[in-house]
Amino acid sequence: MADPDDNGGDNGAGGAAPADGEPRQNNVLSLDQLIGAPIHALVEAETQAAWATARFVRGVGFEPAQSDDPSELGGLQMVRFRRRRQRADGSEEALDVEIPLLSLLPIPALQIRDAELDYTVKIVATEATGEQQREMLGHLPAAARSAAGAPATLRATFAREERTSQRRSVDMLLRMKVRIEQSDMPEGLARLLSLAAESVSQRPAPPSPPPAEPDATTPEGEEPA
Numbered sequence: 001m002a003d004p005d006d007n008g009g010d011n012g013a014g015g016a017a018p019a020d021g022e023p024r025q026n027n028v029l030s031l032d033q034l035i036g037a038p039i040h041a042l043v044e045a046e047t048q049a050a051w052a053t054a055r056f057v058r059g060v061g062f063e064p065a066q067s068d069d070p071s072e073l074g075g076l077q078m079v080r081f082r083r084r085r086q087r088a089d090g091s092e093e094a095l096d097v098e099i100p101l102l103s104l105l106p107i108p109a110l111q112i113r114d115a116e117l118d119y120t121v122k123i124v125a126t127e128a129t130g131e132q133q134r135e136m137l138g139h140l141p142a143a144a145r146s147a148a149g150a151p152a153t154l155r156a157t158f159a160r161e162e163r164t165s166q167r168r169s170v171d172m173l174l175r176m177k178v179r180i181e182q183s184d185m186p187e188g189l190a191r192l193l194s195l196a197a198e199s200v201s202q203r204p205a206p207p208s209p210p211p212a213e214p215d216a217t218t219p220e221g222e223e224p225a
Contacts, residue, residue, distance in 0.1 A: 028157050053109045061102030077101040094205035100196040111183035118175035
């Protein structure tokens with residue numbers, strides 16, 4: 001008769017599939033990993049936001065650089081238009097105006113104002129702390145070592161959401177509330193915008209070329225060929 005404990009072959013490191021509601025072996029992490037992973041995700045999100053701001057400033061504010069050096073920027077992207085100004089004597093003159101495009105647009109720089117993380121975890125095991133951490137505790141005074149108790153690492157998994165219905169939930173609980181706001185202007189970017197503002201210029205427009213005179217060989221009233 002077959003051994004009832006025999007799983008009928010190698011089922012991998014996890015063995016037989018766990019009963020419904022029990023954490024699988026590959027879902028069990030140390031408590032610091034469970035807590036640290038969402039925090040790391042927030043840091044990565046701010047990193048991506050910072051790079052998006054840098055790409056915006058480089059792509060919108062500057063012309064393509066002449067070299068492949070990533071630290072080199074091209075000239076400022078300028079917006080040009082013509083306006084008319086009245087002189088003191090009542091006559092008008094045309095002016096060509098140039099304004100840096102970067103100074104006309106809001107800089108999309110966002111940051112996480114605050115984040116609220118709500119963990120629901122289930123402690124499934126404890127493990128003795130490694131030798132390195134034991135050595136760190138060994139440097140503490142005897143009273144502190146006694147207060148710290150036996151060194152151990154908690155291993156946990158996200159707990160399942162409890163529901164009043166009979167249907168069992170398979171959703172793991174990690175609630176995250178994040179508030180985003182416009183970040184403070186970095187000092188370097190503020191100086192860049194200040195220097196760009198100094199590039200605003202307006203100068204008298206060149207005189208328009210005189211209209212072309214009709215060909216003298218064309219008879220009056222006859223359109224040229």
